Amino acid sequence: KALTFFVDGAQVFEVLDDGTGLESWPFVAPQYLLLNLAVGGTWGGSKGIDESIWPQRLLIDYVRVYQRGNQAQPRRSAVP
Numbered sequence: 314k315a316l317t318f319f320v321d322g323a324q325v326f327e328v329l330d331d332g333t334g335l336e337s338w339p340f341v342a343p344q345y346l347l348l349n350l351a352v353g354g355t356w357g358g359s360k361g362i363d364e365s366i367w368p369q370r371l372l373i374d375y376v377r378v379y380q381r382g383n384q385a386q387p388r389r390s391a392v393p
Contacts, residue, residue, distance in 0.1 A: 348373060
């Protein structure tokens with residue numbers, strides 16, 4: 314099993330099920346996708362954030378999720 318993430322057609326990340334349990338593969342329970350614009354990290358913490366660039370927006374054209382056909386279909390969320 315694997316979850317593979319792509320941005321503009323390029324693979325950027327992959328999580329593999331190594332069979333060691335929930336610590337490395339917690340995806341046996343329903344999951345939710347959260348998209349955010351993270352600011353800071355190690356560069357922002359050491360150099361500071363340029364406050365003059367605000368406000369900013371994160372625009373997402375679409376998100377596509379693929380699932381193998383032999384798995385149960387996810388339930389629709391009540392939250393838009």
